[in-house]
Amino acid sequence: MALDYFEVECREESGRLAYKDIAADVLQDLDLIKVVSKLYIRIDLDFPFFFAAGVLRKMPPPVKISDFAGVMVRDGNIVLDITDERYMAQMLTVLWERYGRDRVIQPDRFTVTIDSSIADAKEIEDTVVFDQRQSIYKDLLYALQWIAPEGFRVRREWVDDHRFWYVSSENTLSPQAIDGIISEKMAMLAADGEDGGAFA
C-alpha cells in the first residue's frame, strides 16, 4: 500500500495482520489511499479500545470540466468532448441543474452538447463538478468506523486540515485512559517526516 507510514499495533499477531489487511482494503475501497499519508492503528484487547491516528496529504484541487473534457463551440452548440468518464455523473447533475434536463443533450457516451445561446463556453470550462475536500472528512471517519471492530460504539474523533485521530471502545472512554496515547502518537507522527510541521 502506498502510504508513507502504516503500522498496526496489537499484542495478538494474527489479529494485527488481519486488521492491517482490513485497513488497507477499506482505504482502497473508499479511494483514500491518495489522501492519507500516515496511519497508525493500535488495538488494545484488554480495555478494549481501537485507536487510529494519521496525517493527510495535501488535497487534490477541485475538478473542473476543463480537466476532463474538451469544450468547443460548433454550429451554435457548445460541444463537450469527454476524455475521462469518472466525473460524468457529477458533471451531468451540475449541468442539468443549471440549464435544464431537456437542454443538455448527450448524443453518445463521450459527447454532451448544450445550446450556445443559453450557455457560455468559458463558464462551463471553469465549472467545478467535484471537490474532494468537501467529502473527505466524512469519508475518512466512515473509513475509520468501518475499520474499527463493530461493537465499539463509544467514539471520540478529531480531524483538522492535516491530521486526525479516532478512538472507539465498548466501554466508557475517560480522558485519563486515552489522552496519553493520543498525545504520544500525534507527537510521534509529527516528528516523523515532512508533515511534521503540522504538529509543532
Added chain:
Amino acid sequence: MTLVPVTYKGGVYRHDIIVDLIDDLGGYIIQKQVVAQDVFLQSLIPKEDIELVKATGRPLGGEVIESPLVGTEIAIVSPSLDIHHLPHTSCDVAEYLRRVGAKTNMVGLSRGFGKRIANLSIEERDIINEHDCAVFMLGNFETCIEYKMHSLRRGITVPIIVTGGPDRETLKRIIEPSVDGYVGGLGRIGHRMKKQEGEIEYLDRLIDEVSGVLDIRRESIAKDPLSVSPARLMSVIDEDLGITKGSTHPTPVTVQIAGLRVKIPYGEYADYVASIKIDDSVKVGDVAEILPSRMRDYILLRIKPFSDTGIMV
C-alpha cells in the same frame, strides 16, 4: 436403497427428462434452480443409479456433482448484518456452503458484536436451534472469541462450528467447553475471498468440517431411523398442497436432516398438514410433530424416530 446427495447441472433444454428419470428411480429433487441457460437440480438419487443419470444427462450437456450437504439447512451466524461482517466473509461462506447443496440462512445477531457487550436473544437462539447445525462466524482476536463465546452459545442445542481468525489449534484451545467443529483463518476480512491459498482453502476446510459434523448427526439418527425420510415427506406434502408451484421462495419446503420447514402459515395450515396421508394408513401427524417456526409464521416439522411411533413408511 441408499440415497446419495448430488447436484445435476445441465442445460435447460430437455431437462425434464432428468426430472422424470430421478422421479422414476425413486429419488427426490430437493431444489430446482434455473439460472439463465442452466438448470441445477439438487437431488437425492439412489447410489446404484448415479451412472444411469450421468449417462442420460451426457447428451444434454449435463453433469452430476457430488454435493454432501444437499438436504441440510444450516444457520450462518454473523455477529451483525453491518458492513463489518457483510458481504465478506459471511456471504462468501454462505455462498460456498450453498454450492455443495446446503440451504443456508444468514442469522445476523442484533447484539453479537463487541467483547463484553455480545449476547444472544431468545428469538435468535430458537431460530438457530431450528437448523441442522450453526456456523458461528467470529472475528480475528482470540481474546474476544474466548470471552464472548460463552454468551453466544448459551442455549444452542444444535452442533456448532466456529470460524475465526486465529488458527484451528488456538480456537480449539480457547473455546471451553469444546464445540463440534473449528475452522481457523476465517476471520473478518475486507475483500472477497479469491485466493486459493489462505482463503478458498479455509472455505474447503469448512465444507469438510460441516460435512463431518453432519455425518456424525446422520449416523446417530441411523441408529434409531426416522419414521419417514424427510425428502419423501417433502414430496408428499408438496404434491398435496402444490406449494412449490404457487410460491416464489427458492425452497418453499426446505429439507433438513430430521425435519422440514414448510413455508406456509402455521395458523391456517397446521391441522391440514397433519391430516395429509402418506399412505393408506399413515398421516403426517402420526410420524411428525407439527410446530410453529420462529422464522416468520412457517411450519416446522420434526420427524419422530421409529422407536417413538413404531411406524416406518
